[in-house]
Structure formats: structure tokens, C-alpha cells
Amino acid sequence: MLDARCYAKLGLSSIYDKVLAGRRLSYDDGLSLFACPDSTALGALAMHVRARLHKDAVFYVVNRQINYSNICVNDCVFCAFRRSGEDEPGAFVLSKEDILSRLRAVDQSPLHLDEMHFVGGCHPSLSLTWFEDVFRTVRAYNPNIPIKAFTPVEIAHLANLEGISTLETLKRLKAVGLVMMPGGGAEIFDDTLRKKICPRKADAAAWLRISAEAHSLGIKTNCTMLFGHLETFAQRVDHLCRLREQQDQSGGFTCFIPLPFLTKNSALVLPEDKAGPQRGLDQLRTVAVARMMLDNIPHIKAYWIMMGAKTAQTALWYGADDLDGTIVEERIGHMAGAESSQGLTIGELEAMIRCSGFRPVRRNAVFENLAPGLSEADHAF
Template identity: 60%
Template sequence: MISKNYFKSLGLAEILEKVTASERLSIDDGRKLFECPDITAVGALASMVRHRLHSDKTYYVLNRHINYTNICVNGCKFCAYARERGEEGAFIFTKEQILEKLRSAPVKPRETHIVGGCHPDLPLSFFEETLTAISEEFPEAPIKAFTAVEIAHFAKLEGISTLEVLKRLQKCGLVMMPGGGAEIFAEETRNKICPKKISAAEWLKVHSEAHSLGITTNCTMLFGHIESIDERLDHLDRLRKQQDASKGFTCFIPLPFLTENSKLEIEDPLTGLDELRTIAISRLMLDNIPHIKAYWVMLTVKQAQVALQFGADDFDGTVVEEKIGHMAGVNSEQALTRKELEEMIRGCGFTPVERDPRFNLIS
């Protein structure tokens, strides 16, 4: 247990008081935490919040990831997943192939997770038919699908509003959205790494519309590329302001940038300690978002386990097949079993708790 005097010696006495009193931290507080020389003190503060919210529970889900295509019109500079139509390695799944992936999952999924590239030709009707078929055949696996970027792309192709797209997909079984496509909100940096993607304001607007319909969503931040610490803090602040307004974010997922297969040149690649510090500060800054995910696919399993001691409370799930991170060069496993998930969580001193996409507990 770190003493109050030690926090005081680090210049964190006021932050400790705020954390203890469940008060919101300022951007300046966040900057002090990034500058703190002792990462274990930052982790201790985040662990206080994590235990206050979730005691010793760590959540997981039996999910099946489906990346339906890597053909994408956005051409983001950092992305190693996207391909152009006709390019070697490009793929697209049919409705039947998607259904077969769910049928062949090693365990019966309790979450269907669907994201993909922004394909230039796939009509909204394809996704309506696919979601309807999934809902009918797998009613016990609620659908979490499509980033705000995909929703905006569907709207552009159809010549309708993003709100109308959301309403149509909701009728077909969409209950939740993942948080991808947020990347970093700072406009100048965002324009450098993903100039064709929707703006930060548009991303937040789509999530606000989803929340208004009762579609809960996750949110993310891609960090460790060319963004500054202040831009990370600005991103977190914009997310919590949106949560104040629309109250529909369920979980935040900090995504470390993977350099191996990216065209984006990075002078100082992320370290493991920077990953853990950012996860901890995310827990401390996002006081109104209940869950922080240790996404083992991007962090690797061992780093995700450590992240549970730095504020994270969710270990994601079985996944089965993930293409986006692995095409970017991550060397984590492709799938975990329920037994492996539970043993890893228990091995870190936590109690595993199975959940559904919306964090409803499954006995």
C-alpha cells in the first residue's frame, strides 16, 4: 500500500484526494499523471477506482469476431488491414460464410462481433439481410456490429442519414456498436493518419444517435503513433463529455498502435510501460464510463493480465478469429477458451465473471 506521504512527494496529493472522493480529474491532473516518474503510483490510483467499481471481478464474454471484408475506400495511413478491390489478399464474406463462421465457433457464442472495411459496393440491404439471418439463427448471441465509420459509409452509399441507417439495422437485430474508428480526435493529427475517415465530431454524432435509440456502444482511442500526450488527454475528455450528454458508452478500449506492418513511420514506438500508464490514466479520467477493456488481441495476453492491475476490468473474450490486429503484426493468440480466460483471470487474483455484450452477467 503506497502511503499518502509518498503520493505527496510525487506531487499527486491533490489527485489522491480527488480519486478518494470520486471527483473528476482535470486535464492538468492527467498531464501530471503522465509526467509522474513512478508508474506504480499511477497504477495504484487506477486500481483504487477499479476496485471501487468492480471489486475483484474481471469480465469476459464468449464471443465470435467476424471481419467480413478488408476492402476499404478509406486508405488510412496507419492501417495494415485494408486492401483495394482486386489487390492480392483482398477478401469479402458472403452472408452464408458469415453464418457458417458462427455455426463452427468452438463454443456457442454469446456475442456476435462484426466489423469490416468500408467496401465501395456492399449495399445496406446486404447487412440487413445478414443481421436478420443471424438474429433468427443465433438469438442467444446478441449482435455488436459496425463502427461509426461504417455507419457513415452506409449512409453515404444509400443517400440517407446515419440515424436512418441505425434505425434500419436496429430492426434487424443490432443491439450494440463497437468503438472502432475513433483513432485520435485531434483534428490535425487525425487528418495526417486517416484523412478520408469521418471527423471526430461526426464519430461522436453517430454514437450520440445510437445512444438516443437505446443502442449502447463502446469507445476507443488509438495511441502510440504521432499523437501527443495532450491529444490523448483531449480525446479522453471529449469521450467523457459525450458520455455526460448521451450516457450510452459501456466500455472504453485503449488500442496500442502496432508498428510492424504499418506505413506510418514512428520515431519512438510504444513501450509496455507507456501502454500500462495510458490504460491507468484512462481509468482515472473516464469517471463516467463503467468499464475499461484489456484487449488481449492488441496487448498480448501477458500484457493484458498486467493491465488488470492498472485499472482494466474486462478481458474481452474468446474472439476465435481476428484479422485487423493480426494483419497489423500483433503476435497474440487467435483464440482463447473459456477455461484459459478464467485461469488467466484467476491467476491475476481476480474473479472471472461471464457477461453478454452489454455487460449483463451470465450465471
């Protein structure tokens, strides 16, 4: 039971009332939550929302990431994954055969894949036709694997390469099996900061417009926020409010993923007051605030690759209800210094969830519950 007196002492009485009544929080409420020093109180309030939506369910997916290339025309300052060309050490591009052999390796294992997640940057010459061909090849091999790929930034890039609209690009990708987009590239929407940390990326308006176009075609998408770098709390709250506004209009965001900035191999060096051990607690607070602010987005993910398994587990008590998945192979976070393992087994994921006090629920790429005995309570949206 939440104690109203505790929130009164913290100056959060009106937020407490709104959360308990299921009413929308304002921009100023978001600022007050980030200013609150009592993280546990934030977590408890976020848990109230999380329990109302999903009871004790925590979702996970049996998936396989395919990092097809890290060569990218952009030069985001925080990115440790990107290489400028094939000659640069660490650069890679997988062939169609490489991709298929990775798929075969997982498919012939006891895993039954519920998501194939393609990850890359904005490659200067891999064309829309190349991707259409890859997706057709994958689907010819196994037509049942849902394909998740492309951030709105990559869609803008492909459309540009092809000389067609982003909507047409999305239609062509949907025709060859794209059902889900991962929601990366949102970084932080504030224009001034965005120009500083990712100057060549599609801007916030384009990111939101392309997400809406995907939603209009029935392609579900996630949405993200890169935090813990140079942004202010006000810029975080602004970012969350813009996502919420977009969701009111287009309705296709399935999950919000707060992505903590990993400092280790990044060219973006943080000032001392932002780089210390407080970063772990900041991740939990951000999960909690997101859960309370994003009242129209069903799921909040604690992405164990970026947070680390221990923080991700703790985040389940701060409002997160999804851990992502088995992954098998991950490069973006690990090139940036992530210390998590490359993949987890189903047993490990379920154990993480159970020993945190929750009930594991296997889902597919578009967050449909795959557990037998599907429960309405698992999907309150």
C-alpha cells in the first residue's frame, strides 16, 4: 500500500493522486519526478501503474539479432559501433549467405525464433533492393519468423538512396515481411542537443513522422530515448511528452526503451558530475518516470544488454515489464562497452524474472502473448 504521507512530504501529493486515479501527468509533473531525491518512492508509484497494466507479468522474446553491417554515413558523436568504410579496422558487412547461415544455426538449435532483429547503420550503398532480397531469402527459408528491422533514421536514409518517399519505402519493406521496427535513432529530440550529438541524423520531426507512417501501414514500432549524456531532465521530459503526443495521434508504439549512454568506447566524454556511479540509480529513476509519463504506451523495456542483467532485474521493480530477449549476438552495446553477456538462454531469462518476483511470459516480436492460457490481465491495453 502506498503511503500518501510519504508523497506529501516529498511534495508529490498531486502526482500521487493523479497516478492512483489513472490521470495523465503534465510536463511539470515529469520535472518534479526527476527532481525527487527518493528513488524508491518513484519506483513504488511506477509499480502501481505497471501492476495495473500487467499485474505480475514480465515479457521476453526468443530472438536473434543479426548485425549486418556497422558501416554508416552518419557520425553520431556517442556511437562506438560505426565505421566510416570497409578499410577501417573493425568494419564489417555480412553477405546474404552469412545472414542465412546465422539464421540456420539458430533455427537448427532447440530455439524456436519469435523474432529476427536486423541491426545496422546507414550503409552508403546497401540498397532497398538488397534488403528486399535478404528478407525474401529469410522468408523463403522460414516464412514464420517475424522480421524486425530499421529505425526511422534508416528508413529516411534508404528512401534517400532510392529517391522515393519514406512511405513508399515502408510499403515495399512491409511487402517483404517487415512487421516491427525497433525504435532506435530517437536519441534525444531537443534540436540543439541533437545537432550536437548526431548532426547528420534525421531530425526529431522526421523521426516522429516516419514512425507515424509505419503505424498507418500497420507496422508496429518501439520508441527509445538515449539518456545519461549531455541532456537535461527538462530535455528528457520534453522527449517523453513528444512520444506521448505522437502516440495519441498514431497509436503504434508498443514499447518504450530507455537506453543508457555507455561511456567506455565513445568519443563523447562526459563531465565528471555526469559520469559517476550515480548512473545506475539514474537508470532506475528514468524507467520509473517513463512508466508514469507514458500512459498510452503499453510496455517499458529494461534492455538487459545496455543496463546489465542486474540493473535490468531491479528495473522490473521500477515499472519495467519487458526484458527483451535471448539476442544470441549483440554488437552495438558491446562495442560501446556493455559488460553484459552476448545472449541469454530461455532458462536464464525466466530465472531472472522468477527470482525477481515476477511471472515470465513469452511474447513475439509484436508483443503478442505466446504463453498458453493467455490472460487478459497480461495485456491491459
